[in-house]
Amino acid sequence: MPREADISANEREFIQQALRENIRLDGRPFDSFRSLELSFGDEYGVADVQLGKTRVIARISAEVTAPFPDRKFDGIFNISTEFSPMASPAFEVGRPTDAEVILSRILEKAIRRGGALDTESLCIIAGTKCFSLRADVHIVDHDGGLIDASCIAVVAALQHFRRPDVAVEGENATIFSIREREPIPLSMLHHPICVTFSYCDSGEIMLVDANLAEEQVREGEVVITMNKHGEVCQIAKYGGTSVDALTLLNCTNVALEKVKDITKFIQSKLEQDAKKRDVGGLMAELSAENAR
């Protein structure tokens, strides 16, 4: 079975020593992210995130379906993360690795159940018609920090996405294609962002945004999902060794800082993109909506 080749003993030893000397391989301080890049495609709802050498593309798509019978007034929203061998030969098509399972679970908790998206706004006609939103997360390049990168990608893509406009009269709705009517941004309740802390020496050392090598030597990880208002949406701790509660508390503080920065970053990128698209003031009101 192809699986990630584990790193040599020398590397493991060296990295741990270095960390004890407060040195990270790429010279970053413990609590800083790698360089973050975010770009949008020509289409709505495609976010291309680069976190160091890690690269993730999230794509939002919408179609009209019938809502679940038990949730008549809600639209449908799904996140699909399927790894391809592109990111690493260790990924086999149709056979999820643990990393993949954890990733999808976290995103599920952080974004879907975290209620980032107002699913009721996706309902068209109660019980019969609603939008089914789908987020496809494509891992293009894998150098650690998949969770954080993917979360950023999805949240950014959701903010960037526009769904087709609809007009409802009575029992039948008409869906307007993009050329017919200006599409509409999604209504989001908040923007959760994941920050992953990798710990060594049972929490003595807490690393923000570990790269693949560091991930391979860490004892475990703590994933904290927050929005810029400091509301924790989700906390997950993997790895057996126990971590001091205060350290965790401290992590949340660090996380909040990061979340604020990242949210701001995404916002600015969105505005740039809006400007780029805003030709002839056609989408003036759109970008206005966009900004708030």
Next chain:
Amino acid sequence: MVPSSHFNHIRDNTDLKLELKIPELNSQFARNSHNIPPYAQNKPPKPPNLALKISMAAKTTEAPSLSFPRDIFAALSPSPFLLAHLSPQTPSTPSIRPNGRAPSEFRKPTIHRGSLTHCSGSAVVRLGDTAVVCGVRGEILLAADIPNPPSAPPQPAATDASDADADDEDDSAELSQLSLLVPNIELATGSTPTHLPGSPPSTLAQSLTARLRALLLSTRLIRARDLRILHRAPPPPDAAATPDVPPTEEAKAYWTLYIDTLFISLDGNAFDAAWAAVVVALRDTRLPRAWWDDDVEAILCSDVPAEARALRLRGLPVAASFAVFAPGGGVGDSAFRDGQEERAWVLSDPDAFEEALCPEVVTVTVDCTGGERRVRRIEKSGGSTVGRELMKGVVQRAEERWKDWLEVFGVGNS
């Protein structure tokens, strides 16, 4: 300090290595260890004179020591075996395939329709040792259940539905968007030792299914109007029975055609057989008269056979497949020898044995109804032998083949 021992000068000469081809013997071993069937097939051996010819041929192509009985030879080194058959011993003798056919010879198809009780239309098609059963079953899709109906509601042509003007209407988009055609191919019926039930559809099965669907749509074989169940309130007794309908009518529901194709036996050229089966089954299909009933609030059908309608198919496309046998193996390695291009044979309607040896395959779908010869689809991949010139010949063969099928289909009633 840098221990110089850790460096070493570049070693061009060791860097430089001539590529040499793996000796045939070597590959012999590989084959030996790999695909001799542990249990000999009980296939009837050829008449002796032919067998003799093989062993002669064997001497020319194989190491002289080898003189096997026919079936072992075939199993041990299939490619030379096929080559031995095809390369004529004397210029006069034509080349003959192991299955006794000439390179351009197809297998004679046999078909039967309507053998399945629970289908609107069905067919059994046999192509040599390849046998297919296809059942078409119509089910009803209520327009109300379509979450996102196509933006432009289909307006049936107001005038009489003579095939002529109905032909122009490009309705295949409607079919595909509503996915009114649901073709599926099932190989996992024990049709071959490699396709046993319980396993999900193999790549081959999926690929065939995809081709089938694409061809159904691109040939626009089926008219969307045949599948619409129109309604005008209040429904006059003869609603929808007569094809001429004012545009005020709306499609209340659609017939969805489930086209399930099961392989009973597979000995090469799956697609031709499957496609033929589908076409025959569709030609055999009779959909009962259906209408929207306001009292029951549902679509009802009449069980009077006389009222049932056949599908008015557009034309009669026929698929013909070919495999290209290039002794070099057709694999990149041996391709592109400068000057002399390698010998190759285009084998019509290949069987399983030949398919295994021919990476390059061509499928041409033609329709010669009404005299004009039209190509409906060309599929060619896996090699570089068939270029423009050869393709012409291939298309011609396909057109010949079309006539064969026409006979089997039973001419005229199209």
Next chain:
Amino acid sequence: MSSKAVLSHLHRADGSATYSQNGYTIIGAVNGPVDVQRRDELPEEAAIEVNVRPAVGVGGPRERHLESLIQATLRHLILVRSYPRTLIQVTLQVRSLPEEESAGIGSVLTNSSLTLLPHLLNTAFLALLSASIPLSTTLTSAFVVITSSGKLLYSPSSTDILRAQSIRSIHVFAFSAQRSLLLSEGEGEFDVEEWEDACDLAEDRCCRNAGIAGENMDVDGEVMNLADFLRDVVKEKVVKEQKWKTAP
């Protein structure tokens, strides 16, 4: 035609390329030769595995069919015999489609899987170049449309297609450096002559203008053919790789 290509931009894959044309953008990655699982091990050849990943979802029969087409074509290019009992893994991720296509506007022909095929093929080949997998020749693939008025359009953008009121047939061709026809997929309604014309047009755009062996004659984007495009891409690659030689 405005083809763009970036090579070797992914860190994990052995070779990678992003190819974009007419609103299609495809990311290709190649790993290999690597370990092969016993069940698909070939005694004398490298097995080739192709994964086509649509922009949305993980695809179905249609993608599997594209994969087998691409696989068959690559198998003919790659010198598979030099790496027996190994695996060469090609992954093609559709990054973006022309708006019209993703919206599913237009006739069935223009929405058929064929429109995607040439881009996938070109991307796959570029990725193989980047992975330095030994190949017997080059591959260039192009897309030709015949309108009902019998007009030939070379790799039209989806808007062109919409403008050309109705399409009679569409064709995909792939050629080797030696101008031999590696792949031809065409559907719709046409006759051999039309097919040949389409073939000629595609070949003219795919292959180097015969005779001229020069690096690349100065041509504006319009006339420039795919073969020269490839050469330029490679030139870029080499220049980048060997900057140190020239740099002070």
Next chain:
Amino acid sequence: MATAQTIVLPGDKISLSALPTSPNPNKPLTLGPGLRHIPPSTITTTIAGALVVDTRKNATWVEYNSGRYTPSPSDLVIATVHSSLTEAYNCTLTPHTPYATLPQLAFESATRKTRPILAPNSLVYARILSCTPYTAPELTCVDPSTGKAGGLGPLKGGMVFEISLGMARRLMLGGAKGSVVLLEALAEKVAFEVAVGRNGVLWVHGGEGAQGIKITLAVGRAVQEADEKCLGVKDQRKVVEKALKGL
């Protein structure tokens, strides 16, 4: 060494004029990576890159710097021990490729008693003895002629850095030829050990302690930077300056 240079794509025929013409006729023409000979007299390229012709060696090959490392005899490689068999170690040269075997007696003056015990995931600097498409590459840590280790053997401590195959080759060429000066430049100021594996691995050991770690990282990153940016000699010196400042 390289005289002429032309861009080639797979399948290009090398015109006889382009081939090197050696003064003495009995010196055979040697074809390097990326070229193949199709009898009778065709030579075509198989890999995209720059065609290099060396008239002196009467050799020609295609130069490229991308793709996965493919083992070839007498390459020096840094291998990772994966597991231990009774007679030999299974080693990986690059991830997800078939194991290379390293006989347990293929070390300097190793006997049944004295053979080194290598734990899984430990590193060895070894030379490839043999490899064919059909067999796993065999490694050795002794020079077959002398029986001495000649610098080969287990690598203790230190850190490995990924570098491009091209960079690995250049480092092997050493100093002027490969026009990589930074190792020497650094070595003038600080002491460290390096080993270069043709499989695109650079092992650096800058001694123990915090300083050692700093040195190791400085060296490693300097090389990586020079590699990624394809720096010429001048810029390399700049990089060295920067690196040394950091220490």
Next chain:
Amino acid sequence: MTDRRRINAPSGGTSTPIFARTVKDPDSLHTLRPTRARQPDELRKIFLKTGLTPSASGSAYLEIPPADPPTTPSPPASLIPPRSSLKLACAVHGPKPLPRSAPFSPHLILTTTVKFAPFAARARRGYIRDASERDLGVHLETALRGVVIGERWPKSGVEVVVTVLEAEEDVWWGDEFTAGLGRTGGWGLMTVLAGCVTVASAAIADAGIDCVDLVSGGVAAIVRNPDAKGKGRSEGEAETKTEGPYTVLDPCPAEHQEIVAGCVVGYLPGRDEITALWMKGEAGEFAEQVVDRAVQASIATMTVLKEAVKEAAELKFQGSAGGDKGIKSLGVSNDVEMVG
């Protein structure tokens, strides 16, 4: 849920057509109810042929057409088929060596699968394997295990695959519209199983796998027709025994208003052994009788089975004498014409 490996039905979902008269005047349906026109101990015609799947090492095809012919030749009175027929195709692969991973086995390992075609019944079936298919597979396996001489094939396995192209029905289709008496379904499966046993036995013989004897399947059932004098009864011998319950061989559930109990056996006439027995319903004191009748049924089937196998042997012999594959396949294709 969608199957990513197949073409899926419209997301809206489709329904089988509803025929007007089933809603409008259900009572008229009785006229369509088929009746048993043959003697209680008379079987329906069985068509059995081997060698239908040349790509397999052994194969056979079994068909039981609806008892009385009116449906087929002249255009039927209604689009609603009065009753189903039974169509089974069986392919045998092997014996072939077990995969390397498999543990050592001193004898032949028999794998049996029964798969329904999507169009096997009135209601369309999905492709996903369901419980009844698994049951049938197990029953079939038990019926065959004792028959094959496994010791002769150590370390090998054989695959027996039965594809149900068309299945016997559990009840008369009309009963779901007319107030049908509440009844336990699954009667049809018995006929299917019996067919599977017979066809598999023929296929195994065709594959040339050593067996102690041919095994054939037979079904018998205790039936009752409460409203015997009811409409749609064609007078005939059936008239005589209207007071149920009485036992019949090879019951066609559609023909009987109520089936009290049923029994399938796999039977080896040569050694008078029962390899498999499956009984349902409240047979009460008749239990033994039903089994005996089932055995009778299988004996009757056996004659057909023997015929088919002999025929096949002869064909093969000719084949090997001097024909080639071409001729053989032609011979086979002739068989199919009868299938149609």
